[in-house]
Amino acid sequence: MSQTEFSKLRQALGWSINQVAIDQKLSPATIYRYERGETKPAEALLQVMRLQAELDGDQNRKGAEFRFIDLFAGIGGLRLGFESIGGKCVFTSEWDKYAEKTYHANFRDDPFEHQFVGDIRPFGADPSQIPTFDVLLAGFPCQPFSLAGVSKKNALGRPHGFACERQGNLFFEVLSILKHHRPAAFVLENVKNLERHDRGRTFGVIMDRLQHELGYSVDYRVISALPWVPQKRERIFIVGFREDCGFSFDGFEAQIPPKDEWPMLGDILQSHNEVDSKYTLTPHLWNYLQEYRRKHEAAGHGFGYSKVGPDDVARTLSARYHKDGSEILIETPVDRPRRLTPLECARLMGFANAGREWKIPVSDTQAYRQFGNSVVVPVVEAVARHMEPALQRALSGEEQDAYAAA
Numbered sequence: 001m002s003q004t005e006f007s008k009l010r011q012a013l014g015w016s017i018n019q020v021a022i023d024q025k026l027s028p029a030t031i032y033r034y035e036r037g038e039t040k041p042a043e044a045l046l047q048v049m050r051l052q053a054e055l056d057g058d059q060n061r062k063g064a065e066f067r068f069i070d071l072f073a074g075i076g077g078l079r080l081g082f083e084s085i086g087g088k089c090v091f092t093s094e095w096d097k098y099a100e101k102t103y104h105a106n107f108r109d110d111p112f113e114h115q116f117v118g119d120i121r122p123f124g125a126d127p128s129q130i131p132t133f134d135v136l137l138a139g140f141p142c143q144p145f146s147l148a149g150v151s152k153k154n155a156l157g158r159p160h161g162f163a164c165e166r167q168g169n170l171f172f173e174v175l176s177i178l179k180h181h182r183p184a185a186f187v188l189e190n191v192k193n194l195e196r197h198d199r200g201r202t203f204g205v206i207m208d209r210l211q212h213e214l215g216y217s218v219d220y221r222v223i224s225a226l227p228w229v230p231q232k233r234e235r236i237f238i239v240g241f242r243e244d245c246g247f248s249f250d251g252f253e254a255q256i257p258p259k260d261e262w263p264m265l266g267d268i269l270q271s272h273n274e275v276d277s278k279y280t281l282t283p284h285l286w287n288y289l290q291e292y293r294r295k296h297e298a299a300g301h302g303f304g305y306s307k308v309g310p311d312d313v314a315r316t317l318s319a320r321y322h323k324d325g326s327e328i329l330i331e332t333p334v335d336r337p338r339r340l341t342p343l344e345c346a347r348l349m350g351f352a353n354a355g356r357e358w359k360i361p362v363s364d365t366q367a368y369r370q371f372g373n374s375v376v377v378p379v380v381e382a383v384a385r386h387m388e389p390a391l392q393r394a395l396s397g398e399e400q401d402a403y404a405a406a
Contacts, residue, residue: 004037008111009049011104053110066184066395068135069093071120071174075102075370077351078137078189081380085388088113090131093120098366105359124173127180134395136186138174139375175209178216184394187383188238189375192222195236206238216240221249226313227256228378229350230265233316235375237383247390255382265330266310268347272333280338281325289326305329307337317348319372322365342367350377 010020017035021028024045033039065086070079073094083089089109094100095118109116115131123129178186188206195203210216218240225233241247281289293304305326306315314328317340321327325339332338342360346352349371360367 004035005111006034006037006041006046006049009046009053010035011116012053012109012111012114013049053108053112066134066391067132068137069130069133069177071136071138071177072140072170073103074099074139074374075351076107077349077375077377078139078187078380079107080351080356080377081375081384082135082137082187084381085384085391087135087384090114090133092116093118093123095119098362099370101361102359102367102370105361120170120173124176127177130177130181133181134184135391136174136178136181136183137189138186139189140170140174171206175214178210178214182242184242185387185391186216186238186240187387188240189380190236190238192234192236195220195222210238210240214240216242217244217247219248221252223252223379223383225350225376225379227259227262228382229348229353229376230263230268230313231315231317231348231376232313233376235379239383239387241390241394243394245390245393247387249386252382252386255386264310265308265312265314268344268353269310269330270341270344275338275341279341280332280334281329281336283336285324286336289324289329307331314348317345317372319369321345321372322368342371345371349374350379353378 010017017028017031020026021031024031030039034041066088067090068079068082068087069091070076070089071093073079073092074096076092079089079092089107090113092103092114094103094116100116100118104116117123174186174188194206197203207218210218218238220236220238222234222236225231225235239247239249289305296303305324307329308314309331316327318327321339328340329337330340340348342364343352345368346358346360351358351371351374362370
């Protein structure tokens with residue numbers, strides 16, 4: 001069933017069902033009927049929503065230099081990076097309902113200029129449903145290729161990499177969209193281990209398809225987040241241009257801040273008085289984590305919790321952080337450490353830095369999953385800045401004229 005105009009407008013505005021019901025003095029059941037198209041809302045309500053969406057979208061429309069699509073978007077980290085150099089997002093795909101809620105809370109899109117969908121597979125099967133764009137962004141699912149994900153799947157006897165039907169083969173949906181639309185450029189992001197997965201064969205297939213099947217000029221680099229945020233997080237970025245515009249990651253070091261400006265955890269932590277006591281580990285959990293560490297240290301393994309303070313740098317924040325917080329435990333004045341708060345995670349991932357506000361409309365569990373699965377925004381901004389000169393060359397002349405006519 002196609003999405004109703006009311007539903008598109010409501011989501012673009014970030015309004016909840018209950019919010020509209022209270023505002024209109026109607027029952028939620030009535031609003032749900034509007035949502036499903038069973039009852040037509042008053043034209044006056046639709047007009048108000050259209051006008052508000054237009055006002056919210058004005059800022060995005062001004063100065064847009066290129067159009068991009070955001071696949072496997074999560075909560076929009078890649079999007080933020082490319083909006084910072086003048087891009088306009090025209091299509092988003094994200095199938096997790098909680099990530100979608102956060103995305104809509106932070107991006108107010110004009111539903112007539114931006115399309116939001118869940119499952120990307122129908123659009124990989126028929127890419128003509130996707131509007132014209134210049135740049136494809138895709139942080140395709142990394143769990144089938146990550147060290148932790150592969151280890152877990154091996155232990156359970158489950159397939160990983162491209163053999164993982166639910167997530168691993170979604171790269172081929174990206175390939176289908178690239179093949180149909182032939183955008184000027186693309187950016188793919190994944191875990192560092194993608195390069196080594198299956199003894200390099202997975203990465204070999206990816207590069208062969210992009211370079212030889214599609215004919216893109218491609219370069220890649222593993223980039224650490226450490227110069228921008230206090231976190232040891234490494235991700236691979238694969239950048240391709242339809243025409244050879246002279247792009248490479250050579251010289252990317254110019255984007256890296258001077259070492260004396262690299263932040264420490266103290267730069268993102270809230271004060272002890274600001275943090276709810278619920279984030280402090282219970283005595284039972286803290287005893288368990290200490291015993292677990294002792295057991296593995298005795299066996300010669302490196303497994304165990306990591307306790308850090310304001311002058312330290314954190315391990316990589318993972319999507320499992322909500323379970324026990326063991327990879328990043330913060331020292332406290334009491335005898336037990338605490339987890340990071342969701343706000344601190346937003347800062348650690350660069351979503352709530354440099355004056356940027358970030359709304360977190362979901363539970364702590366979902367927030368931890370979302371930030372653990374996301375990109376570090378300042379890293380993407382640096383990649384976007386490094387790409388910008390080549391992107392301008394790619395969109396100049398005849399290519400820019402074709403874009404303007406689209």
